[in-house]
Amino acid sequence: MPKRFALALLLAITALLTSWQHASAADRPNLIFLLTDDQRWDALGCMGNPVIKTPNIDRLAKEGVVFENAFATTAICATSRASFITGQYARRHGIVDFRAVLSPEAFAQTFPAVLKANGYQTAFIGKWGVGNKLPADEYDYWKGFAGQGKYFVDGRAHMTKYLEGQTLEFLDTCTPEQPFCLQVSFKAAHCQDGPGWQFQHAEKYTDYYADDTIVAAETANDEHYQKLPKQLQGGESRVRWERRFDGDQMLQKNVKDYYRLLTGVDDFVGAMVAKLEEKKLADNTVIVFTSDHGFFLGEHGLAGKWLMYEESIRIPMIVFDPRLPKDQRGQRREELVLSIDVAPTLLTLAGIEPPSVMQGESLTSLVDGTPDSPWRTEFLYEHLFPHKTIPQSEGVRDTRWKYVFYPQSEPTLEQLFDLQEDPHEVTNLADDAQHAEKLKAMRGQLEQMRTSLQ
Template sequence: MPPSQKPAKNVLWIMCDQLRYDYLGCTGHPVLKTPNIDAMAKRGVLFSNAYVQSPICGPSRMSFYTGRYMRSHGSHWNGWPLRVGEPTLGDHLKKIGVRNVLVGKTHMAPDLEGLKNLGIAPSSIIGVHVSECGFEPYERDDGLHPTGRPRPAYDDYLRRQGYNADNPWEHWANSGADAEGALQNGWLLVHADKAARVPEEHSETPYMTRRAMGFIAEAEDDGRPWCLHLSYIKPHWPYIAPEPYASMYAASDVQPAIRSEIERDNAHPVFAAYMNMRYSKNMSRDEAREKVIPTYMGLIKQIDDQMGVLMQFLAARGLLDTTMIVFTSDHGDYLGDHWMGEKDLFHEQSAKIPLIVIDPSAQADSTRGTVCDALVEGIDLAPTFIDYFGSKPPDHILEGRSLLPLLQGKQPADWRKVVFSEYDYAMQDVRVMLGQPIERCRLFMVFDGRWKFIHASGFRPMLYDLESDPEEFRDRGADPSCADVVARLQAELFDWALHPKGHITTSNEKIANYANQQLQVKNGVLIGIWDETELGAIREKIGVKP
């Protein structure tokens, strides 16, 4: 086949919301079977040490979508706009002729004030591109829509099926009903064991799968390469599933909570405050875990079944040979472990994510079905995609690294020795509990594969040794015998904090070329030269005639 007729490379980037790394068959769950996701791992590489750059939806996703740390892109909390002008994956892909398309959730908030200041209408082509984080929104649905907000297309779909309500997402897809038909709202944990009121085929996960397949089918006529971000809303709360998934697992399938009274004895003030949050106290109850976790598992099983549908669809169209496929999550879920609910802190249950990458090229054949224990960050996906499409990742902007060498069996000698994650709790009750000023509500994690160090502004550090304490029960941040470890990881954090990639308007190549001239030329004038003799020598050296 002539080069001009080769099928276009594509990327299918699948992200689940709040999916723990250890709730898959291929990552070791003893009960939950995920054969389709496991099959994906057998076709690609399973990364066993992948971490998000913030353990909460919005900031984590903004790091995925920009390839930059939270400290660089500035979106520290859900609903905080990504500022106009912050480069995104969509900007980088647009330059090389690749469509960057969304089906599902981004948690992106537009910088309306920034658009207004620049005179850009949010509905314009540029305005939509900026407001949607560089994505072409084939279908945007963040879920979690309270009554009164503009309804997504999924609500309209439910109404067309006869499920009428002001908020059909909540009242039908995410609520149950008792024997008399009374609504049992899925927001309440006590109803997590109820079945959703819609049949399985009309629930969110298969709906989004069909929408993704719809785009792919349409894109075949377009011919341009694409990166499709299929971003599922589940297994994020409300914890409620349709049948048969609602009753697929029982309380007997719930694994023992990973927690210890040691954690609550003289706990770090920030950790103690989070253990005191409403959702933590509720999810620490066995009754809540026995209702929520079977449903959480059912929602994951539904996702796995949809992966089977999606892979068959790609295979039927001959797209598996040209499509890089990524399966991951934006963060985890404590589910009562460490006396916690939600996510928020940096235990493995929260900050570590599943990551499977399938590179279809022949160069990756040697790594298929392997597990890679290299330290990987969520920000690595953006440069990986750009690299896969054959372009050079802009390393003066992107703070992640391409995974292609690891996918193709190479072990870069200079691969990172630590990973970083950040959290800003200024928007939460924890700030008030601790009496912290807004600008001091910062947490930073540094992890080197064994030691997990957490800097907490205004407090002593936290430190966990995952070699001797893999369950992270013993905080050794105040242990004098660990002072050298604390100092070493503090130095790593200090060095990282001092070297953000801030010169995003000037490439490293331009800087290097300028410096390599070894002389300063301003407006055609050579400066700092002593006399005509020195000037003549310089001209001769650089080949400039008098």
């Protein structure tokens, strides 16, 4: 082959590959998945909270799509985070304690692995939280850490600000030529475990909310604690309540500190979006914002999460897609959406068919307002984590009713709530003869879902 012809052929092939790379990058959005820790659904200004200030996240909500009824399928860190990346219920992915890890075969079917296999640059920053082995080699950019981490480490910025620096560093490496998927998993607003200062915010936020008065929830008192079944009293949820919410003075300080941590996350979002704009990446970057599960702020005389009460399992969920037409922005959807929906959503946004092992549903048809089939009207909740003082539980929640079963409680405990008539879940109807048929039906629903979703 003449050298001149060979050179021309090489240049033509290079041009073709370059044009394909540019086309594919333009067709495939960048993806950012922001996961806070212990953030209940109403701890955002855009969700109606009258105290907390979250203007940057509120802006994503105003220009994106808000899901009013989003839930974690399990309310404990490791299990929930595994559900987010696998798109699977705990029964299938098997992460039900702090030590278990995803096998290489299982990890290969997570959304970050599938995206990487399909040409995405992948990055993870923050709290990994799934097992005791970090998958650093599975990402192109890795700044994850094991365990809970600490908000303050000598000589380093507050944890949230530290993650911000790593995020901006990564975004500085990004170009329009290759799409990226960035996961940021915050420690905020998780407490610093143990006694002492619980919600350790940066000094910058010390005076935030100082003039506000936190109104305690309707059930955040001893009267409602005493109404709980005996099997749910005491234990870790009550121990943590004693550290955080025992009396109004303690409640005021700790709820405000909790909000201060989340305002720090909001500032992170502002800095991240500004960097996207600086890098001219903002118009092709989809941002999904959510939390691993909810959190009690004293409701029912409890702290923590774990149990199937709304405060524990309901989460924020915002999908911001700058490519949406203006008339589709600012939607507030009422459908039941789940933590396991995030993985198939991210893959669908990238134009990739989700693996069949995923059990969630892509939210893209809801985001663009064109659902092509009836959406779910119920979901399975499962808390299979073994713990001496936190009862295991399973349940079904639909658009009106909630059924909870505690398989290891003595005596066996069931709860049935009519969420329409009893939104604070105070009156257990499981022993009410008038609701015997409903109880039987929901027992059957739980058994059917247990079997079909394994």
